[in-house]
Amino acid sequence: MKSVLSEKVEKEPLSYKEALDLFQNADLLDLGLMAKKIKFSKSANKVYFTINKHINYTNICSSKCLMCAYYRNEEDKDAYTMNFEQVEKELKAIEDLHEVHIVGALNPKLDFSYYIKLLETVKKAAPNANIKAFTAAEIDFFSKISSLSYKEVLEKLKAAGLQTMPGGGAEVFSERVRKKLYPKKIGFEEWSQIHALAHSMGIKSNATLLFGHIETQEEIIDHLFKLRSLQAQTNGFLCFVPLLFHPENTIFEKHIQKQSAVFQLKVLAISRIILDNFDHIKAYWVMMSDSISQVGLHFGADDIDGTIEKENIFHAAGATSPSGMARQRIVEMVKNAGFVPVERDALYNELKVYK
Amino acid sequence: MRVSKKEALELFNIDLLELGKMAQSVRFQKHPTKLVTFIADTNINYTNICTVKCSFCAFYRNKNSKDAYVLTIDQLKQKAIAAKEAGLSTVLIQGGLNPEIDYSYYIKMVEELSNIGIHVHAFSPPEIDLMCKISNKSPKEVFEDLKKAGLSTMPGGGAEVLSERVRKKISPNKINTDRWLEISRQAHKLGIKTTATMMFGHIETKEDIIDHLDNIRRLQDETHGFRAAIAWDFKPENTALKKFITNKATGIDYLKILAISRIYLDNIENIQASWASQGKQIGQIALFFGANDLGSLLFEENVMAQAGFRLTATIEELGNLIKQAGFIPALRTTNYEIVRYL
Numbered sequence: 001m002k003s004v005l006s007e008k009v010e011k012e013p014l015s016y017k018e019a020l021d022l023f024q025n026a027d028l029l030d031l032g033l034m035a036k037k038i039k040f041s042k043s044a045n046k047v048y049f050t051i052n053k054h055i056n057y058t059n060i061c062s063s064k065c066l067m068c069a070y071y072r073n074e075e076d077k078d079a080y081t082m083n084f085e086q087v088e089k090e091l092k093a094i095e096d097l098h099e100v101h102i103v104g105a106l107n108p109k110l111d112f113s114y115y116i117k118l119l120e121t122v123k124k125a126a127p128n129a130n131i132k133a134f135t136a137a138e139i140d141f142f143s144k145i146s147s148l149s150y151k152e153v154l155e156k157l158k159a160a161g162l163q164t165m166p167g168g169g170a171e172v173f174s175e176r177v178r179k180k181l182y183p184k185k186i187g188f189e190e191w192s193q194i195h196a197l198a199h200s201m202g203i204k205s206n207a208t209l210l211f212g213h214i215e216t217q218e219e220i221i222d223h224l225f226k227l228r229s230l231q232a233q234t235n236g237f238l239c240f241v242p243l244l245f246h247p248e249n250t251i252f253e254k255h256i257q258k259q260s261a262v263f264q265l266k267v268l269a270i271s272r273i274i275l276d277n278f279d280h281i282k283a284y285w286v287m288m289s290d291s292i293s294q295v296g297l298h299f300g301a302d303d304i305d306g307t308i309e310k311e312n313i314f315h316a317a318g319a320t321s322p323s324g325m326a327r328q329r330i331v332e333m334v335k336n337a338g339f340v341p342v343e344r345d346a347l348y349n350e351l352k353v354y355k
Numbered sequence: 356m357r358v359s360k361k362e363a364l365e366l367f368n369i370d371l372l373e374l375g376k377m378a379q380s381v382r383f384q385k386h387p388t389k390l391v392t393f394i395a396d397t398n399i400n401y402t403n404i405c406t407v408k409c410s411f412c413a414f415y416r417n418k419n420s421k422d423a424y425v426l427t428i429d430q431l432k433q434k435a436i437a438a439k440e441a442g443l444s445t446v447l448i449q450g451g452l453n454p455e456i457d458y459s460y461y462i463k464m465v466e467e468l469s470n471i472g473i474h475v476h477a478f479s480p481p482e483i484d485l486m487c488k489i490s491n492k493s494p495k496e497v498f499e500d501l502k503k504a505g506l507s508t509m510p511g512g513g514a515e516v517l518s519e520r521v522r523k524k525i526s527p528n529k530i531n532t533d534r535w536l537e538i539s540r541q542a543h544k545l546g547i548k549t550t551a552t553m554m555f556g557h558i559e560t561k562e563d564i565i566d567h568l569d570n571i572r573r574l575q576d577e578t579h580g581f582r583a584a585i586a587w588d589f590k591p592e593n594t595a596l597k598k599f600i601t602n603k604a605t606g607i608d609y610l611k612i613l614a615i616s617r618i619y620l621d622n623i624e625n626i627q628a629s630w631a632s633q634g635k636q637i638g639q640i641a642l643f644f645g646a647n648d649l650g651s652l653l654f655e656e657n658v659m660a661q662a663g664f665r666l667t668a669t670i671e672e673l674g675n676l677i678k679q680a681g682f683i684p685a686l687r688t689t690n691y692e693i694v695r696y697l
Binding site for chain 1: 370371606639675676679680
């Protein structure tokens with residue numbers, strides 16, 4: 001088992017059947033070693049991170065996907081939409097910001113002009129940061145509310161400051177799963193169309209997979225193969241991010257057990273193995289926990305995301321700022337795992353190597 | 356075939372996954388099946404009054420403290436009965452070093468709790484040392500008394516790191532390495548099986564860890580009385596040692612130490628993974644780094660809890676963790692006999 005496929009992994013792409021076989025039957029550590037070898041061929045012993053901030057501009061959403069614990073109805077007590085002053089204030093408080101990650105919800109009360117203004121606000125408040133904004137699901141929604149084509153939407157957003165796009169809204173590229181969990185959300189056809197279009201306009205993007213709900217292992221492998229062939233056409237994906245579904249606070253809380261650490265590591269490793277045309281695979285520490293994301297660096301990941309700055313207006317003068325601490329924490333995590341931390345910008349340009 | 360101290364130090368530098376594979380090969384030589392066991396037990400701490408005041412401990416109290424306590428034999432019995440009724444097979448009993456407790460208390464405790472029909476897994480070498488002092492008896496005599504009362508196994512606490520450099524700093528008032536080993540030796544000679552524990556992630560060096568493992572391995576060559584080895588990391592909240600920590604352990608450190616323990620302790624049958632100190636996720640990954648046992652259910656736990664760390668689990672949950680990792684879960688006794696498959 002190990003010998004035949006693991007040797008092939010290093011030489012040529014696996015077939016769907018071979019990949020599924022590895023995913024289901026390979027020993028965990030063997031799978032990790034295969035993935036790590038590929039990781040080393042691409043990024044040696046480096047692990048990337050960035051100084052970033054998330055702007056989740058609204059939680060009011062008309063899509064109401066069954067697996068989502070984030071969305072609210074307009075009339076809910078804790079429903080919100082950020083105003084531009086808030087956005088500006090939060091961003092201005094952060095030093096050295098390299099990336100602003102903007103993802104919200106499909107809020108029918110917002111005009112397309114809100115998003116343009118949002119980008120302009122971010123650009124002004126954080127002029128040195130790369131603006132990574134809006135999932136394909138949001139782009140599709142903007143197109144509907146503005147009666148503009150995807151291309152026109154992207155052109156206007158780009159002109160307002162959008163530089164890269166996150167990979168969300170992909171969930172699992174399976175019509176079976178989509179019909180059950182997120183019937184109102186776009187499927188692979190629209191998702192891939194929007195990303196390919198963005199890539200053709202010079203907008204690089206990420207790709208994600210949401211796993212650990214009702215998807216099958218075959219669907220996971222199929223999802224990865226779809227991404228691999230899309231990347232072969234466009235070469236516009238920066239990074240692949242597998243995201244673990246957390247059933248807490250969703251209707252699945254009592255029905256779905258959170259996927260195990262072992263499975264998370266397997267997904268990371270098989271992603272690294274299948275997506276041989278992706279430069280980077282992310283072990284997203286917020287989703288995986290510090291300890292499993294550290295272990296994940298040994299299973300093919302070469303990115304651990306970023307500091308994800310919290311509100312830090314209150315940092316004491318003269319003391320180490322919260323952002324300094326967040327950076328130090330990630331550097332230590334990566335070093336402790338045995339890798340060299342590299343601070344990057346959104347396009348993976350190396351800003352600082354922490355030897 | 357056996358790994359030397361020098362070679363063991365080099366193991367810290369090899370690739371994490373390669374290290375795991377080495378540990379797994381030792382594990383599967385000793386335990387060819389995918390069986391992973393754990394014990395349904397609870398911890399009972401009969402007193403928190405302690406005169407040795409180790410700097411890593413958040414559990415001890417002075418006898419005048421508001422929350423100082425000594426449980427009566429009746430209270431201990433109630434806890435043991437409750438444990439039995441909850442379906443637990445074992446009570447792990449440990450307490451502070453409280454010189455005001457009579458020798459007869461310990462004997463009576465073992466006797467009365469054993470009579471309830473639950474396995475009594477009690478005391479640690481430092482407690483035995485205290486019993487020697489208050490009774491003017493030798494460890495052998497104390498163990499004879501305890502054995503007569505029903506004691507057949509003893510946990511291996513109080514070892515921390517068996518390196519004098521470390522012990523002088525973090526537990527200067529506790530028995531030294533030689534005494535810890537001597538008391539364990541006496542237990543083994545009388546057929547009382549024990550566990551070798553290690554608490555790392557504070558001020559120890561890699562050399563100290565290997566010294567510890569070597570001390571255990573050498574005694575085991577002589578007595579074969581250690582049934583298992585277990586390591587856990589120091590929990591710093593509410594301790595005096597917190598501000599001196601140089602090596603706060605991560606999951607990666609834990610997996611390495613676990614694997615190195617499995618490789619180095621070639622004469623110890625079982626290596627336990629500590630989900631209760633490392634979390635269930637790393638606890639599960641530990642099954643790929645040499646552990647063939649998931650330790651204890653720890654229905655009640657007070658020592659780490661006082662240091663701001665408390666995780667709980669059910670039998671079903673631990674069974675699932677093992678299954679999800681592709682192993683076969685079973686409950687066991689302190690003697691590593693299967694109680695039932697899960």
